[in-house]
Amino acid sequence: MEGYDCDFIIPPEPRYECPICLLVLREPHQTKCGHRFCKDCIITSLRDSSNRCPIDNESLSESDVYPDNFAKREILNFSIRCPNFKSGCDKIIPLGKLQNHLEECYFALVPCPLKCSREVPRCDLDSHLNNSCENRNVTCEHCSKNMEAKDFEVHVEVCPMAIVVCSHCEERAVRNKMEHHIYNECQQVMVHCPFYFLGCSKVMMRCMVDDHLIMSAPSHLKQLCFAVTFLAQKLGTANSVCQTSAKNTHQKVSLVQRFNAESAVTLPVSYKSSHSLEEVSTNEMSFNFEAALAELSALSLENEEAKGAEHSYKLSSITKQLPLGCLPNGHHGIKQPVYRPHDWLNYCTAEEQETSGLPLLSQILSTKPTVCKLYQSKLSPQISAAVNHSPEFANLLLGDQGLGEYIPENSDVKSMFQEITSRFKKREAASEQKFDELHRRLTAVEQTNSGLINTVRDLEQHVVEASGRFVNGDFCWCIHNFSHYRLKLEAGENSMLHSPPFYTSPWGYKMCIRASIDSASQNERHLSLFVHFMKGKNDAFLMWPFSGRINISVVDQNPDASRRNHIMEVLETNPNLDAFQRPTIPRNHKGFGYVQFVSISALENGSYLMDDVLVIRTQVYSQYQ
Amino acid sequence: MSNIAEQRIKREFKEVVKSDEVALCNIKVELVNDSLTELRGEIAGPPDTAYEGGKFKLQIKIPETYPFNPPEVKFVTKIWHPNISSVTGAICLDILKDQWAAAMTLRTVLLSLQALLAAAEPDDPQDAVVAHQYKENFDIFERTARHWTTAYAGGPKRDTELEEKIVSMKNMGFDEHMARVALSTKDWDITRAAEYLIS
Numbered sequence: 001m002e003g004y005d006c007d008f009i010i011p012p013e014p015r016y017e018c019p020i021c022l023l024v025l026r027e028p029h030q031t032k033c034g035h036r037f038c039k040d041c042i043i044t045s046l047r048d049s050s051n052r053c054p055i056d057n058e059s060l061s062e063s064d065v066y067p068d069n070f071a072k073r074e075i076l077n078f079s080i081r082c083p084n085f086k087s088g089c090d091k092i093i094p095l096g097k098l099q100n101h102l103e104e105c106y107f108a109l110v111p112c113p114l115k116c117s118r119e120v121p122r123c124d125l126d127s128h129l130n131n132s133c134e135n136r137n138v139t140c141e142h143c144s145k146n147m148e149a150k151d152f153e154v155h156v157e158v159c160p161m162a163i164v165v166c167s168h169c170e171e172r173a174v175r176n177k178m179e180h181h182i183y184n185e186c187q188q189v190m191v192h193c194p195f196y197f198l199g200c201s202k203v204m205m206r207c208m209v210d211d212h213l214i215m216s217a218p219s220h221l222k223q224l225c226f227a228v229t230f231l232a233q234k235l236g237t238a239n240s241v242c243q244t245s246a247k248n249t250h251q252k253v254s255l256v257q258r259f260n261a262e263s264a265v266t267l268p269v270s271y272k273s274s275h276s277l278e279e280v281s282t283n284e285m286s287f288n289f290e291a292a293l294a295e296l297s298a299l300s301l302e303n304e305e306a307k308g309a310e311h312s313y314k315l316s317s318i319t320k321q322l323p324l325g326c327l328p329n330g331h332h333g334i335k336q337p338v339y340r341p342h343d344w345l346n347y348c349t350a351e352e353q354e355t356s357g358l359p360l361l362s363q364i365l366s367t368k369p370t371v372c373k374l375y376q377s378k379l380s381p382q383i384s385a386a387v388n389h390s391p392e393f394a395n396l397l398l399g400d401q402g403l404g405e406y407i408p409e410n411s412d413v414k415s416m417f418q419e420i421t422s423r424f425k426k427r428e429a430a431s432e433q434k435f436d437e438l439h440r441r442l443t444a445v446e447q448t449n450s451g452l453i454n455t456v457r458d459l460e461q462h463v464v465e466a467s468g469r470f471v472n473g474d475f476c477w478c479i480h481n482f483s484h485y486r487l488k489l490e491a492g493e494n495s496m497l498h499s500p501p502f503y504t505s506p507w508g509y510k511m512c513i514r515a516s517i518d519s520a521s522q523n524e525r526h527l528s529l530f531v532h533f534m535k536g537k538n539d540a541f542l543m544w545p546f547s548g549r550i551n552i553s554v555v556d557q558n559p560d561a562s563r564r565n566h567i568m569e570v571l572e573t574n575p576n577l578d579a580f581q582r583p584t585i586p587r588n589h590k591g592f593g594y595v596q597f598v599s600i601s602a603l604e605n606g607s608y609l610m611d612d613v614l615v616i617r618t619q620v621y622s623q624y625q
Numbered sequence: 626m627s628n629i630a631e632q633r634i635k636r637e638f639k640e641v642v643k644s645d646e647v648a649l650c651n652i653k654v655e656l657v658n659d660s661l662t663e664l665r666g667e668i669a670g671p672p673d674t675a676y677e678g679g680k681f682k683l684q685i686k687i688p689e690t691y692p693f694n695p696p697e698v699k700f701v702t703k704i705w706h707p708n709i710s711s712v713t714g715a716i717c718l719d720i721l722k723d724q725w726a727a728a729m730t731l732r733t734v735l736l737s738l739q740a741l742l743a744a745a746e747p748d749d750p751q752d753a754v755v756a757h758q759y760k761e762n763f764d765i766f767e768r769t770a771r772h773w774t775t776a777y778a779g780g781p782k783r784d785t786e787l788e789e790k791i792v793s794m795k796n797m798g799f800d801e802h803m804a805r806v807a808l809s810t811k812d813w814d815i816t817r818a819a820e821y822l823i824s
C-alpha cells in the first residue's frame with residue numbers, strides 16, 4: 001500500500017515524502033544508504049524492479065532495509081482533516097488516530113448489516129434499516145407473516161388474508177373466502193338453471209334462480225319425465241345384454257371377478273338410491289325407476305360371483321348413453337363459463353371435470369343429482385381406481401361393443417416380448433465386443449502416430465538448423481501471413497515470434513531474430529525486433545562476448561527497385577550487455593534490438609508488406625570471423 | 626492502469642507544472658488523453674549547443690508497472706544526435722533502460738534528456754551513422770545537427786549552403802526529407818548522397 005494521501009493541516013516537509021509514491025511515508029523504512037521509503041514501495045521496488053536503491057542506485061537487498069520508527073512516530077502525530085470532511089465531518093485528528101476515528105465517525109460509509117449491497121453513512125443507518133433497506137423485516141398487517149421488504153410487494157397481491165372486493169357484487173371479503181363467495185353466495189353472478197343437464201339452457205343471476213324454478217316448473221317437469229323414461233328403457237336393455245353375456249362367457253366373468261372386491265355394490269345401496277329419488281320425482285317416475293331397480297337387483301342375485309362388476313357394467317353403459325340422448329344440444333362438455341348450482345359440484349368448474357379422468361360418469365352423475373350422489377360417493381372412486389390400473393377392465397366397462405368382442409391374448413404377447421428382449425441382449429453383447437476391439441486398435445494407431453509425429457518434428461528441426469547454417473550471417477526472414485500473426489501478437493496470445501536460427505558463418509555464431517508487437521501505447525503499435533544469441537555447435541571455440549556490427553532492416557518490397565527505401569538500423573555491439581554473452585540456455589533471454597523498430601502503420605502505408613509477407617533482413621559482421 | 630502508477634503520474638504532473646523549469650519554458654508535459662498512460666513532453670534545446678532554440682517534442686508512455694519500470698520515451702521531432710535514432714526517434718539513455726530508479730520522475734527524465742542533448746555519448750550510440758560522423762567529423766556533425774534543429778524543431782539559425790544542396794537534390798526528383806537524410810549521412814556530398822539514394 002502506498003503512502004498517506006490525506007488532507008494534512010500543515011503540509012509535511014519533503015523529507016517525509018516517499019520518493020516512489022510521492023505521498024507521505026506509510027510505515028517508513030530506511031535503507032542502509034540512508035534513504036526513506038514506504039515499506040511496501042521499497043519492497044515492491046526491490047522485488048519487481050532492481051536490487052538497487054531507487055535514489056542512488058547503490059546495490060541493496062531486503063535485509064538492508066530497516067523500519068524507521070522515529071519518522072513513523074512523527075508522521076503519525078501530524079494533524080489531518082477527517083476524510084469524510086466533504087460529507088460533513090469537521091474533526092481534526094492526528095494521523096495515527098485515523099482508524100479509530102473512522103470506526104466511530106458519524107459520516108463514514110458502512111456496509112448495510114442486512115447485506116443489501118448498499119453502503120450508507122453511519123448517521124443514516126437507522127433510517128435505512130427501518131425505512132428503505134430491501135432486506136429489512138416487515139410484517140403483513142393482514143396475515144401477520146414476516147418477510148423481507150423486497151418480497152412484500154408481491155405478497156400484497158396474493159395475501160390470503162387481504163380484504164378484496166367481489167368483482168360482481170362489490171362485497172368485501174378476505175381473499176381466501178372470495179372464491180367461496182363467488183361460487184356459492186354471490187347473488188349477482190351468472191349461473192345456469194339447475195335443469196341445465198336436462199335441457200334447460202337458461203342463464204341468469206343467482207338471485208333469479210328461485211323465480212325461474214317456479215316460473216318454468218312445467219317445462220322442467222317435462223324434461224325430467226323424458227330423462228327418467230329413457231333411463232328406464234336403458235336399464236331394460238342392459239339387463240338382457242348382461243344375462244346373455246354372463247351365461248356364455250366364463251372367461252369374461254373371471255376377469256370381472258378380479259375387480260369384484262373393489263367395485264362391489266350391495267343391494268341396500270340400490271334401494272337407498274331409489275328411495276332418495278322418490279323424494280324428488282313424481283309417483284309415476286318412481287314406479288318406473290323402481291321397476292328398473294328391481295330388475296337390476298334380481299340380476300345381481302342371479303350372478304352372485306360377479307354381481308358388483310356386472311352391476312357396474314350396466315350402470316356404465318347407461319351412464320354412457322344417457323347424457324347423449326338427454327341433452328338437447330347433444331354435447332358432452334360444458335364450455336360456457338357459467339357456474340352450476342348443484343351443491344356437490346359447486347367447487348369444481350367444467351374444465352376441471354373434463355380433465356379429472358371420469359368425464360362421462362361425472363356428467364351423468366350431475367344429470368341425476370340425487371340418485372347418483374350415492375354412486376358418486378360409494379361406487380365412482382372404486383371404478384375409477386379399477387379403470388386406472390387396468391385398461392382391459394376399462395374397455396369392458398366402457399367399450400362401445402360390450403363384452404362380446406373382448407378376448408385377451410396375454411400369453412402370445414408375453415412370449416413375443418421375451419423373444420425380442422433376448423434378441424436385443426445378444427445384439428448388445430456383440431456390439432460391446434466390437435467396440436472394445438475397435439478401441440484397442442485406435443489406441444495402437446494413436447501410439448504409432450505420435451511416434452511418427454516426433455520423428456517428423458526432429459527432421460524438420462534438422463532441416464531448419466541445416467538451412468540456417470550456410471547463410472554466412474546474411475539472413476532474410478520472411479514472415480508469411482503477417483496479418484494473421486499481427487492479430488495474434490496484438491491479442492497477446494502468442495506474445496512473440498522467433499525466426500528460424502541462423503549462423504554468422506558455417507563455423508560462426510548461432511542466433512535468431514525475435515519479433516513482437518509493442519502495444520504500450522493505445523494509439524500506435526510498433527514492430528519490435530531483437531537479435532538473440534543461441535546455443536550453437538561452435539560456441540566452445542568462438543570468442544565471447546560477441547563483438548561486431550549487426551544491421552537489421554525491414555525490406556521494402558516495392559516492385560520499382562529505385563523507389564525502395566529499406567528501414568535499416570545499425571547495431572554496434574556492447575560487450576557489457578548480457579545479450580552478447582555466451583548462451584547458457586538454448587536461447588539467451590536477453591536480446592538486443594529495438595522495442596519500437598517501426599510503427600505498424602508505417603509498415604502498412606509503405607510497400608513493406610507484399611502478399612502479406614514481411615521480410616526482415618539481418619546482416620551480421622563479426623569482428624573475429 | 627494500476628493505482629500506484631496513476632497516483633504517481635497525477636502527483637508528478639503537479640510537480641512538473643509547479644517547477645522552475647516550466648517557468649523558464651525549458652520543459653513541459655501535457656496530457657494526450659484522460660488515461661494518463663500517454664503523455665506529450667517538450668524540451669528546449671540547451672543553450673550553446675547545435676540544438677539551441679529548438680523545441681523537441683517527445684512521446685512518453687507510462688507502463689502499468691510505473692514507477693518500478695521506466696517510462697518509454699522517444700523523440701517525435703526529428704533530431705540529428707548520436708544517441709537518438711534519426712529514423713525512429715528511439716533514445717539510447719541508460720536511465721531509460723537498466724539504470725532507471727523508482728525515485729526518478731518525469732521531471733528528472735526530461736532534464737536528463739536535455740543534458741543528453743548537451744553532452745552526447747558517441748561511444749554508446751543509438752544511431753551508428755551519426756555517431757561515426759560525430760567522432761570523425763565533428764564540424765560537419767554540428768552543422769548538420771543545427772540544420773536539423775532549424776528544419777524540424779523551429780531553430781532560428783538557417784544554413785543557406787546546406788539548404789541549397791537540399792534544393793538541388795529536390796530538383797533531381799528526391800523527396801526533401803530523404804534528401805536531407807542522404808546528404809547528412811554522406812557528409813553533404815551531393816554525388817555520394819544521390820548514389821546512396823539510388824542504390
